[in-house]
Amino acid sequence: MTVSVFVVEDDFAVRDSLVLLLRSEGMRARGFANGEEFLDNLPNDPVACVVTDLRMPGADGFEVVRKLVELRGEAWPIVVITGHADVSSAVELMKAGVTDFIEKPFEPHRLVETLKGCIRRVQEVGASLERRADIDRRLNQLTTRERQVFEALAGGLSNKEIAAQLDISPRTVEIFRAKVMSKMEAANLSALVRMSLGLT
Template identity: 70%
Template structure:
């Protein structure tokens, strides 16, 4: 799996040496000089690994972590590079979603091993993440009424109960149900429920 690596480091010399190291191992590594620079040009890759320094001018690493976790979740695991004085902060960040932190100064192999661990984890998660992304895209295609029927179906209501709740005829429910199943690419109701639970 060719996993993109996004490196956020304000020290140009450190950034260039780390990019060279990562690229020498076959990773598609891109560098950013700051958190602001990263979010101004944020890539659209469905899965990626983010490596960020903790102390940077402007947006610091903690804010980078918060925003990446909020927008990308587990699809973009985060590694934090930290100085000795920041270890307590790094440990706190692990509770919010950071996969690991690497203390400065660090051996190159330490960084590479951690990145490779992220690749292995994402390789296992990739099919599930891709399915979730497809389900989210399909869900966004539903009209307001179709979404109401989707929510009612996946909460276990029958066609008759949905008709009563939405004040429409059972026949109309059947029509909307068929549209929902088609748009969500669900072969049956069981698959639709699993989609609503994020299980497929």
């Protein structure tokens, strides 16, 4: 999964050099001139990384961080760069959900390595989201009765217990169980239970 890196920086020269640096490292990078432009045209990537300056006219880095944490959560880790670093700002940003805080001037290598770490993490998040979507797709193929049997199986009930709960015969439960296993593409009961756990 390719993960985009969005650079929010009002200084054109800095923004341009950062985008070029990240692209030279094989990253898919795109720049935004300020927080308002970025938030008004927020990409719909399920996962991404953001590098934002702190002090910008209009929507500053704090506003970008607050909005992104609200809308994207851990799927979009944020790295803040600033030439106006202070302890209280760093603490506030970390509490708000920022992944890292880098003071200007900074070593390009540090930013690149930080972002590579972010990308590895969000790729895992993205893979998890894809697995969840795949399980949801399979669940949507189940009939109401098959969904009841799925939930009962995932809850650890035996065929006999499911039959009593749903007021159907054990033989009918076996038929529904086979359909559930097939539609959910579960090799065995433990795989089915793991799928159910992935939904919580």
